Amino acid sequence: MNYEAVLHIPLSNYAHGIDEENVVFRIRTARDDIKSCILHYGDRACRVNPVIFNSEPMKVVAQDELYDYYEVVLHSPYTRICYYFELSDGVESKYYYYDMFMNTLPIERSEFYQLPFNRREDIATIPSWVQDAVVYNIFPDSFATAKGYISNKKGEAKFSHHTTYSMRGGTLKGIKENIPYFLDLGVNCIYMNPIFVAGEWHKYDLIGYYNIDPCFGTNEDFKELVDACHDNDIRVIIDGVFNHCGWHFFAFEDVLEKGEASKYKDWFYGLKYPVEYPDSQEDIPTYDCFAYERKMPKMNTSNEEVIEYFLDVCKYWTESYGIDGWRLDVASEVDDTFWREFRKTAKSINPDCFIIGEVWESAQHWLLGDQFDSSMNYDMRKNCRDFFAVDTLDSYGFDSRVTAMLMRYNKNIVHGQLNLLDSHDVPRFLSICQEDMKRFKLSVIFQMTFLGVPMVFYGDEKGLVGIKEHEYRRPMSWDKEEGAEIYSFYQDIIKLRRNKDTLKYGDYKTIMAERNSGVYAFKRCHDDEETYVILNRSEESIAIDNVIGDTNYNIDLSSNEDCKMVEPWGFVIVSKSC
Incomplete structure (x- = not known):
């Protein structure tokens, strides 16, 4: 032994x-x-x-x-x-x-x-609606100015004595007017990157926490968006940036003006006097910040006044606007006590509020039931990249990583992990696949049929590509002809995901994962039904019966019309009674 x-x-x-x-x-x-x-x-x-x-x-x-x-x-x-x-x-x-x-x-x-x-x-649990969710992630400035349209024009607006900027012209009204697009695609939850007042187009350098950035619209526009989404059974998740603020946040401006005499000096980490704006990106700031980004000073979230301020922000948007969840930026760098208080506050208003932490590595520490319901599952993206996109893993190695993802967390929690292939922080996955659509589709099939909540980054369903930041945050494609085939594929797999209880609630078991093989197969089991997913990342066909050992099944979705074989670089999803 x-x-x-x-x-x-x-x-x-x-x-x-x-x-x-x-x-x-x-x-x-x-x-x-x-x-x-x-x-x-x-x-x-x-x-x-x-x-x-x-x-x-x-x-x-x-x-x-x-x-x-x-x-x-x-x-x-x-x-x-x-x-x-x-x-x-x-x-x-x-x-x-x-x-x-x-x-x-x-x-x-x-x-x-x-x-x-x-x-x-x-007991670590997730809101009951989450397992039925397919999330659509919107980078607001790049999505839509109006129905089926993005202006792709730079803009600016005034907030108090500050100027805020946009790059592509996206607005909240544009998101609202495209609710029919979400319904047609099949998603039932939207997550928006930051929408509060901030300087840069990404809106992670916050100026104010109680107002929508005027480049995007008004607080009333946001209320109308949330209400319209709810009228169409679409949930709304927003981005919470509490690890840091922006240069022009009122408390930091006071510190810059008054130095050690500022009553807000303890609101920030690592101040060294005199506190000054660095002249260039290469200069080391005299204060702690997000990474070494000089425009994002780090908040001291263990300070009681900061805690009170941000908990009130949480109450304001959760209660007054009826949002359904928060995605929490740089969550792993904020102290646990703050997150526990944040959770209590959000859940006291809406027990079904879905709380997602941005944690790129193992999030086990934060998913014990007292902080987050979920984390952004970048591990899934990494594993799909290495197996489907760049061929550095065989199916045996891929399954080992899948096992690690499943065994790392409490059994309830894996159903709430936010499974992504793309986000505003990484190159488009289709580009990682060198624009090979077969590789991309296999990755999407796995994402949509794996345990957890699938998240589509805007434009993935239209085949958007991009390696550099300005490329992968590119304007949304509203041309109906562009990406029509991949869009139809997304519709089909999202519909299957949402209609199959096995894919939403079922247990997971690997069926085939051999060394030096590109065939990966697993099943999801719920009540009296089993759904088998066979992914063939190889140059040879494989018989379905050789994988599941039965002929009594129904084809749910397949990359070819042959109901007996899985073609090279193809897939099949079949279901049968237990």
């Missing part, structure tokens, strides 16, 4: 409640090492000694290159559980508890693993 590979962490993604009656237990072992794994569990407040234990066999639910992951979802009559594992490799058997391998069980119940209390307050 490979002892070194065995891992279990209490009160983590390895042991957590998914509701008040069901608890997930996981244990990691070396790949293909353990022949059986049994969970033994009992009431840690049991009235008799020794504790009376029950047993449940565990199953391998996922594998990566090094490990097997055993799991059981325990329907438990106990809210307080002590437990241990019994492992066998076919030669020897061991009890595993308290991170020790033993031949006997302990006398004291406290020596077992413990789930002290399956408290409802500690």
